[in-house]
Amino acid sequence: MIEYEEWQRQLRSLYDSQIFQNWVLCQEIRLIDDKNALLLCLKPTHKLQESAKIIENKSLDHIELYLTYSKIYSEPLLLLRIWEEKRSDDMIMTRLMFPCKVESLLGVEGKFRLGLETFISMENAVWYSFHPCDTSSIVGDQKEFRPTYLRRWTSIFVFSWLGYEDL
Amino acid sequence: MNEIRQLVWNGELNVLVSIDPSFLMKGSPKEMAVLRIRVPRETYLINYMPLIWNRIQDFLSFDPLNEKEKYFWFEHNGRPIRWNYPVGVLFDGLVASSATFVTSSGIHPENVITLFKVHLVMGKSLPSTVIPILSSSNQAEKFWFHQWKQVCFILNGSSKGIMSLSVNESRKFWRSVITRNFHDFTEISKKISPSRPRHVPIIIQTHKDLGIEVISQPTISMTGVNPTLRDIEQEVISAKEIIDAGSYVIVSQGIEIPWDIALFDLYLKFRSFDGFLYITLVPKISVARTFR
Numbered sequence: 001m002i003e004y005e006e007w008q009r010q011l012r013s014l015y016d017s018q019i020f021q022n023w024v025l026c027q028e029i030r031l032i033d034d035k036n037a038l039l040l041c042l043k044p045t046h047k048l049q050e051s052a053k054i055i056e057n058k059s060l061d062h063i064e065l066y067l068t069y070s071k072i073y074s075e076p077l078l079l080l081r082i083w084e085e086k087r088s089d090d091m092i093m094t095r096l097m098f099p100c101k102v103e104s105l106l107g108v109e110g111k112f113r114l115g116l117e118t119f120i121s122m123e124n125a126v127w128y129s130f131h132p133c134d135t136s137s138i139v140g141d142q143k144e145f146r147p148t149y150l151r152r153w154t155s156i157f158v159f160s161w162l163g164y165e166d167l
Numbered sequence: 168m169n170e171i172r173q174l175v176w177n178g179e180l181n182v183l184v185s186i187d188p189s190f191l192m193k194g195s196p197k198e199m200a201v202l203r204i205r206v207p208r209e210t211y212l213i214n215y216m217p218l219i220w221n222r223i224q225d226f227l228s229f230d231p232l233n234e235k236e237k238y239f240w241f242e243h244n245g246r247p248i249r250w251n252y253p254v255g256v257l258f259d260g261l262v263a264s265s266a267t268f269v270t271s272s273g274i275h276p277e278n279v280i281t282l283f284k285v286h287l288v289m290g291k292s293l294p295s296t297v298i299p300i301l302s303s304s305n306q307a308e309k310f311w312f313h314q315w316k317q318v319c320f321i322l323n324g325s326s327k328g329i330m331s332l333s334v335n336e337s338r339k340f341w342r343s344v345i346t347r348n349f350h351d352f353t354e355i356s357k358k359i360s361p362s363r364p365r366h367v368p369i370i371i372q373t374h375k376d377l378g379i380e381v382i383s384q385p386t387i388s389m390t391g392v393n394p395t396l397r398d399i400e401q402e403v404i405s406a407k408e409i410i411d412a413g414s415y416v417i418v419s420q421g422i423e424i425p426w427d428i429a430l431f432d433l434y435l436k437f438r439s440f441d442g443f444l445y446i447t448l449v450p451k452i453s454v455a456r457t458f459r
Contacts, residue, residue, distance in 0.1 A: 118251065120383065
């Protein structure tokens with residue numbers, strides 16, 4: 001687990017490290033100061049695009065990740081939304097996509113469990129959340145590793161399934 | 168206390184589900200688009216989806232279980248409603264804001280059957296605050312179990328209580344909701360509930376004029392104390408919204424609750440089947456019309 005004040009500090013540090021800004025998938029990044037959260041807009045990987053085609057017969061437009069803090073679990077919380085591309089006539093539109101087997105589509109089956117929820121702190125918007133209840137045993141929160149807790153969490157919860165490649 | 172829990176568990180509502188004509192083939196009998204069902208307060212609306220699909224399957228204009236272009240959700244008076252709250256909680260919130268439930272002064276309330284009217288609709292895009300109704304058979308169960316994990320963490324500071332349930336116990340727990348088995352539900356939920364909680368899982372909904380809805384989930388510490396609702400009035404009425412507590416009453420499970428009740432006692436008696444205590448702040452004028 002990570003205390004809220006430490007989360008704030010490590011989130012700022014993660015943002016300043018430019019690791020997301022230098023990520024080849026990252027199209028947009030926004031630090032949301034008043035909520036101590038980070039919003040990322042990503043282009044889908046080739047693998048994700050293939051999965052969406054095979055499983056849902058759909059084309060992905062982009063992926064949104066929202067890194068926030070769960071006061072219930074005292075852990076980082078990863079939220080996700082998938083946007084599909086819709087073409088009709090000459091128009092290209094995007095809309096939210098809710099695949100039944102979202103873990104299969106993302107290729108995280110057996111690694112993470114996801115569920116759809118509404119979030120009171122986000123105007124009750126609907127997002128997929130990566131269930132955070134086992135986070136500390138996955139990430140490891142022994143004293144000597146605590147200063148890098150969020151960096152390690154990011155490596156596991158974000159980069160392990162999306163991959164990381166510099167610009 | 169068990170007697171009160173049993174009464175809460177047995178609470179039911181008359182629900183009228185109307186199905187949007189767009190689901191049905193042209194020329195389908197109009198009566199197929201309406202279902203009148205008696206629904207426990209302590210369940211999710213989507214637990215009735217198999218019944219609904221079954222009822223209209225011969226008249227459907229498409230296969231909803233394989234539909235990937237359209238989303239389904241429920242509405243009440245044209246406003247989307249969230250299936251992820253217990254049916255009774257939805258009803259309590261809508262009573263506060265809807266004229267539908269107002270009883271005419273010329274009719275004796277005991278002679279009135281109140282109907283909770285919901286409309287099943289579909290569209291190519293989804294209202295932003297609604298979880299879509301998916302075709303997977305275990306959507307409600309997965310959501311509910313996740314709620315209990317949160318509850319377990321809030322009460323105990325860890326998820327061990329729920330994560331240490333055996334697979335059979337977990338199945339039995341959900342089955343108790345579906346089959347309305349109070350004994351099994353109580354037996355398993357007791358394993359998750361401590362005698363001295365760290366915090367109380369509580370969700371508060373406030374409905375105001377023009378259908379504006381505020382939902383909050385305050386953190387109420389129980390370490391060494393058992394506050395009354397009056398003691399935590401500020402948290403209950405929400406720091407974000409300045410409202411006059413005197414003009415609202417507290418309703419939980421459809422029952423008006425006194426401000427001087429101890430929070431943990433209230434929790435143990437009135438918590439919902441997902442482990443949360445739901446409180447609805449109802450303007451006094453609505454209470455005078457409907458709950459009394």
